[in-house]
Amino acid sequence: xxxxxxxxxxxxxxQDKDFPVIGYGHPKDRRTDLKQVQAGLAVTAxxxxxxxARVFDGPAAEVSQIVGxxxxxxxxxxxxxxxxxxxxxxxxxxxxxALLAAGVQFVAPAPAAQVKDEVYAALxxxxxxxxxxxxxxxxxxxxxxxxxxRVLEDTHTLSGRRRSDPALTVRRILVHSTAxxxxxxxxxxxxxxxxxxxxxxxxxxxxxxHYKTAEKILARIGVITAKRRxxxxxxxxxxxxxxxxxALSWHFDQDVLNSEAxx
Numbered sequence: 375x376x377x378x379x380x381x382x383x384x385x386x387x388x389q390d391k392d393f394p395v396i397g398y399g400h401p402k403d404r405r406t407d408l409k410q411v412q413a414g415l416a417v418t419a420x421x422x423x424x425x426x427a428r429v430f431d432g433p434a435a436e437v438s439q440i441v442g443x444x445x446x447x448x449x450x451x452x453x454x455x456x457x458x459x460x461x462x463x464x465x466x467x468x469x470x471x472a473l474l475a476a477g478v479q480f481v482a483p484a485p486a487a488q489v490k491d492e493v494y495a496a497l498x499x500x501x502x503x504x505x506x507x508x509x510x511x512x513x514x515x516x517x518x519x520x521x522x523x524r525v526l527e528d529t530h531t532l533s534g535r536r537r538s539d540p541a542l543t544v545r546r547i548l549v550h551s552t553a554x555x556x557x558x559x560x561x562x563x564x565x566x567x568x569x570x571x572x573x574x575x576x577x578x579x580x581x582x583x584h585y586k587t588a589e590k591i592l593a594r595i596g597v598i599t600a601k602r603r604x605x606x607x608x609x610x611x612x613x614x615x616x617x618x619x620x621a622l623s624w625h626f627d628q629d630v631l632n633s634e635a636x637x
Contacts, residue, residue: 375436376415377401379408397432414439416447425450437463441472448478457481467532470542484530484546491606494548495633502526502550524550562634566626569602573610573624580612581619588612588620595622607631 377399384396396409409432416426426446430439440460448456457479464482473480502524512520530546533539576594585591591612599605610624
């Protein structure tokens with residue numbers, strides 16, 4: 375799907391309800407100050423032939439358009455075997471319910487928010503199978519410098535909004551990439567360095583003009599942990615002396631760091 379922003383008021387009461395309504399939504403160009411209308415297009419695998427096109431209201435959620443597209447494309451395919459390949463918007467409880475009920479096979483990346491860090495931390499890389507595949511960008515590199523991949527298969531469970539909604543369990547493939555792991559480690563190290571700088575400054579300023587109370591120190595710690603994303607590994611303690619002057623001590627939990635790094 376893509377969005378087309380428009381200038382003007384376009385009041386809802388002045389629009390024909392038989393056609394897509396122009397309104398505020400989540401525009402791809404990030405012009406949230408403008409109303410929009412949306413369009414969805416499905417094409418052949420090589421991108422050469424459009425097969426399915428629809429126009430949607432400005433506020434329409436992309437995740438809610440998948441089932442309709444699935445039904446249209448399956449009808450066009452005219453085949454009992456139909457594989458739907460999509461992005462992470464596909465993986466919602468309502469969409470998966472419809473796909474399973476229709477007997478449609480699908481492949482999509484699991485949304486990052488649905489897979490907790492502790493899932494990755496608990497994985498045993500030694501149990502993962504090595505994939506016999508080399509990225510094109512690595513074909514001219516020596517074997518020891520090529521990126522490698524390992525895979526594990528487990529299950530992914532989705533829960534509905536109501537207690538009566540049955541849990542849905544589907545297959546999940548977890549992929550480990552040496553290049554991605556190295557990039558994540560570098561990003562993690564950078565976050566820790568930044569957090570260390572922030573926390574050292576806060577510890578030095580504790581009890582001073584800006585951080586006279588424990589409450590102000592705690593509030594600042596909350597900002598730092600959220601900004602640097604170190605909530606899981608940061609351990610801290612705020613104390614007060616006999617004069618009520620606060621002091622901060624802190625450290626990173628090495629066991630948590632090792633777990634997050636897959637050590």
